[in-house]
Amino acid sequence: MELFVEALTKAIHLLLSFDYETYLVIWFTLKVSITAILISTILSIPLALYISTNQFRFKHFILSTINTGMAMPPVLAGLFITIFLWRNGFLGRFNLLYTPQAIIIAQIFLATPLILGISISAFQSFPKKFMLQILGLGATKFQLYMIMIRECKLTLLSAIMAGFGAIISEVGASMMVGGNIKGYTRVLTTAIVTETGKGNFELAMAYGIILLLLSFSVNMILTKIQQKNRTEHE
């Protein structure tokens, strides 16, 4: 309990004193995770629209794969990507291992199935008759897609929040592909691991509290957007 109070005090102190190292880690964490979530969203939504509105072979197989991907263990994704990015590996010549970009790649890998899976179920619950009616009134396929996105906005934002929550709290993949290099690829979760290893428990907990605050603020912004759209809707 004493430790918790100390950690809380430390967290507040780090934030208010504008501690350079802390802000550096916060900045890296946000930069990496937000970039990853944006790219995953851009990849997922068109793909989700395509999958949910079209019939094709192996659709069930693909859906099952996506749903399994939602439970992808971060360390496994990390191991997989590390092997690909090794200097003497398949993508070795790009020299990406132990860089922030490598973490972004790993996080895209983790967030995409989540966003994809949830968006597909959102689009699939869009009434089929309504869809036909829209097309019947002469809308192009693109216009139909835009309507579907607008109608499913609530769930899509939830999908993004779920993806963001998964990657900002993930440690296994970031540790492996990023290497936890101070001032370069150290994010909040891996900083927690390092400080715990060094025995700086209150600093580790302080980072934990900052991480929670951070994901709280991001989720608050997203929830605000979500709920605002809801009221407009009604």
Add this chain to the structure above:
Amino acid sequence: MKLLLKYIFQLFLYIFLVTPTFAKNKTIILATTTSAVDTGILDELIPLFEKKTGYFVKIIAVGSGQALLLGKKGEADILLVHSPDEEEQFMREGYGINRKFVMYNDFVLLGPPHDPANTKHAKNIFEAFKQISLRKVLFISRGDHSGTHRKEMFIWKSLKIDPIGNKWYQETGSGMGQTLSVASQKLGYVLSDKATFLSLKRNLNLQICHSDDKILKNIYHVIEVNPKMFKNINHEGAKALADFFVSDETQRLIKEFGIKKFGEPLFKINQ
């Protein structure tokens, strides 16, 4: 709203693209042990090297075993490790060149304050280990093929005791810091390097039960990965870093490291 999203998107695209990927020949990958990182010595030395030379050092902290493996795959340029037998094999197989002595300290046997296996009165480290196994007192092992783990296995092997599978013998599979907390919480014995123990001491309910044994010397060497074996090695950088570790100035810093904070040096330099 749309405009805002567009700006945000552009901003992040920009960040993603311009995040510095350091030029290849200016980056050095140093694979090293968790003990070198947990004690904080590299955090003190490496920035000096970077400032002086303009290189960017990526420190990858793993056990000595894994560090040597990264060297064998050509995934690291230089190694700072403490597992002499394995290092010698690494050299024999031609993966490394210019193996140099950097520093040393001691391994210590740590145990709960009441010393249930009475190891303090043991004549030497072998007898202490024997006592633990005879009395079946909990022993926490790293279990991760690190230098510390190798040393521990060497002692068991010399005693012809196979501890694996016994109820009193548990493996954490993690770094030194983590393993020490486990031992402290479960009141077990553990073999540790002295430096990590001293730097974490204030959080641990453990004491030194046995030390100053010749067998327990813990030597750190720096090894440059052989550039003839792999095409992507930054050998120039590795050489610069190796020279930095053995330079007089760095050696002096190593000797003084920790005196202020812990009252005694964490590493020694004279063989």
